[in-house]
Every structure is written in structure tokens, then in C-alpha cells.
Amino acid sequence: MRLLVKVGGAQLEQPGPRQEFCRAVAAARGDGHEVLVVHGGGNQIRDLTRALGLADRYHDGLRVTDAATAAAVLMVLGGSVNRTLVASLARAGVPAVGLAGADGGTYTARPLQRPGIDLGYVGEIDTVDARLGEQLVRQGYVPVLATVAPRAAAAPDEPFYNLNADHAAGPLCRAFACDALLFLTDTAGVLDADGQRLAALSPSDCARLVHDGIARGGMLPKLEAALLALRENPCALVKIAPAAGADAVRAALADAVGTRFHTGQEQHS
Numbered sequence: 088m089r090l091l092v093k094v095g096g097a098q099l100e101q102p103g104p105r106q107e108f109c110r111a112v113a114a115a116r117g118d119g120h121e122v123l124v125v126h127g128g129g130n131q132i133r134d135l136t137r138a139l140g141l142a143d144r145y146h147d148g149l150r151v152t153d154a155a156t157a158a159a160v161l162m163v164l165g166g167s168v169n170r171t172l173v174a175s176l177a178r179a180g181v182p183a184v185g186l187a188g189a190d191g192g193t194y195t196a197r198p199l200q201r202p203g204i205d206l207g208y209v210g211e212i213d214t215v216d217a218r219l220g221e222q223l224v225r226q227g228y229v230p231v232l233a234t235v236a237p238r239a240a241a242a243p244d245e246p247f248y249n250l251n252a253d254h255a256a257g258p259l260c261r262a263f264a265c266d267a268l269l270f271l272t273d274t275a276g277v278l279d280a281d282g283q284r285l286a287a288l289s290p291s292d293c294a295r296l297v298h299d300g301i302a303r304g305g306m307l308p309k310l311e312a313a314l315l316a317l318r319e320n321p322c323a324l325v326k327i328a329p330a331a332g333a334d335a336v337r338a339a340l341a342d343a344v345g346t347r348f349h350t351g352q353e354q355h356s
Contacts, residue, residue: 088266089121089224090336093256095272096128098330099172107333108271109172109179112229115336116181121224122336124176124183125232125259127252128168135159146204148308149251157208157246161187161235165247169233176229183229188236188247191219194259195239196248210248212255213239215262224263232259253312257319268316268323269339271330272309276346277302286342289351290314317348 092112099105112122132150133143136159144151152160165187176183188194196210220230234250253270260268276284277293280301288296293310296302302310309327317325328345329335338344 088340089123089264090115090340091123091125091256091260091263091265091268092336093125093252093268093270094127094330095252096126096130096132096168097273098271099126099128099168100130102175104331105172105175106179108330108335109175109181110333111335111337112176113179113181114334116229118337120336123220123224123230123232123259123263123265124172125234125252125256126164126168126172127234128164131168132160132163135163146201146206149199149201149206149209150249151204152207152209152249154208154246157249160249161247164233164249165235169231173231176231181229182227183231184223185231185233186220187233188250192216193219193232194236194255194262196236196250197238198248208246208248210236210238210250212236212250212258215258217262217264220263251312253308254315256312257316260316260323261319265320266323267340268320268325269336269345270309270313270316270325270327271335271339272327273330274306274309274327275329276327276344277306277310285346287347287349289349290317291351293348313348317350321350 169185173183173185194215195213197213199209199211223230234252234255235247237247325348326345328339
């Protein structure tokens, strides 16, 4: 299978969990899976912006990004987080190549519109040219995708756009023809009112969880991202699964781990 693995910045902050994740990627590749990685880095961005004296402003969980903040995002996502993860993968025996949107023109951004607010340089995936990533995968490399990208018709001095990695994962999964999209996070999956893992969810199931207040807080954006990815990739395996463990990627493919999302044309267990 070809897997797109989305890993959050929180899982990459400390050397121990980061190296554990890299071992999980190595184990999946050892089974013959092709792997691409897309990563976040919100905490790391926040650390740098505060060190630079830049104010943190959010709207519906999205960082309002002016030009100075966009420069910091590029430094963190396209620089320190991406390069550190590539080096950690190499230590786990995984040949990896870091890519941002501008590399090979792999993906461009368009401004993300929200009613009543100017988010600045916050974007969403516009176009994807999968050729460079395809060549890397076929030659045995793991592309490590940083979600910063230029606008397609950007002026020479226009900042790169800051893309939410969860939201970018769906279009990237489709463009790279992945068989599975795994959102690895710090939870066992989506939980019911009794704290038990739900094995599978449809969009209507998710709506009920939100309406009943069972899914709340940090789970809400995770559900939104998974459902967006499902719409982009209705035939792919889309799951939220735990990131912990040196076998996390392979484990996430199993029915007994995490929460799988489906279109509603089947009964969930």
C-alpha cells in the first residue's frame, strides 16, 4: 500500500517520540509499504513567534498570519521541523527527502477565505504536481512534506502561505494516489461517551457526536480534517490512530486500532 502519514508537531518536539515515530515508518517500509509523511509544527511556530515578539492571533484554530509570521512559519515548517525529521528518519534507516511546496513546484497555495476576517497568509492547497514526489517514492525515498507553499501567481517578494497540515493531507493523499491516510495523534482514536474507542464513523455519526457534546475541544478539528480527507479520497482508508509506539504506522492499518471513517454506505462496528 501507499500510505500518507500525517504526524503532528507535538509528536515531533522531543527526540524520544520523534525517533519512535521514525522507527514506525521504518517498520511499515519493511513490510513493503510506500510511505509519504506530512507534518505540522504549531507548538514550534509558537515558540519562535514569541521569541521574536510576534503576537499570536487565532480564528477557529487557524493562526492569523501576517508577513512577519509567515516568515517565521517558513523557518519552522520548511526549516527546523522538516530537516530535523528528515535527519531522524535517516537515523532510523529511512532515506527521506524534505519538500516544501516550492520544491519542484510540488504544490501551490491559494488564500483561505473565512467570512468577516482576513487571515493574511493562510492558505489551502491549490495545485499539486506529483511528479517529483512520485520519482522519490519509486526510488525508495520517503518524501517529508512541509505545508508551506507559494501562491501560484505570487509576486517575487510575496511570503509563502501557511497551510494547515491536517487540511492539506486530503488533497495531497489524492494527488499522490495513496491507499491510506493515517492521522497519527495523541489519542486512541475517537471516543464515545464512556471513553471507549469507536471503530468506525460516518459523517452522520460524527455530526451526532458533535451535537451531543461527546466530541469537543481538540477532537473537533481532527474530525473535520478526517471528513474533509474522506470527501477527497472516498476509496482510501482514512483513520485517526495513536502515534505512540515503534509500530504505530503498521498498527494503524489494523481494524482493532484507531477510528476509521467511511462514507455511510456501510454499517460501522
